[in-house]
Amino acid sequence: MPNGHITHVFLDECGHSMEPEALVPLSGLVGRDTQVVLAGDPHQLGPVIRNPQCFSSYSLFKNCGLDKSYLERVMESAPYQPQPGQGFNAQVVTKLLNNYRSHAAILKEPNDIFYNSELKVMAVVVVGLG
Structure with missing residues (x-):
C-alpha cells in the first residue's frame, strides 16, 4: 500500500487491550496524517494478565505493566483530562x-x-x- 493510503483506524474496545496488542497492528499502517480513534471505556474490564510479573506493581515494570490498557494510559495524559468548569476537550474526547x-x-x-x-x-x- 502506498504511504497515506489508510486515513482512519478505529480500535474498538481499546480499554480491554494491552498496549502491545493495540500498537503492533498500527505499526507500519499509520502515517503522519492517519487518524487513530480509540473507542472503549477505561472503567470497564481491563486487560487480562495471567503472569503476575507483568503487573505494574511488579518491580520489573514500575507502574508501566501490561495491566494498564492503551486507552487508560492515553487518557491519563493532559490533552485527554477534563478541564475545570469546561469538561473534556470535544476535539479529542467524546463521552x-x-x-x-x-x-x-x-x-x-x-x-x-x-x-x-x-x-x-x-x-x-x-x-x-x-
Missing part, C-alpha cells in the same frame, strides 16, 4: 452518557463510583417478561 442497556438499579453503583453520576438511564423497562 457517551446515555445508557440504553442497564436497569437503573444495576447502573447506580458504577455510575456513582466511576462516572460522577453523569450516566443517564435510557433503557426501556419491559413488564411481563419472564
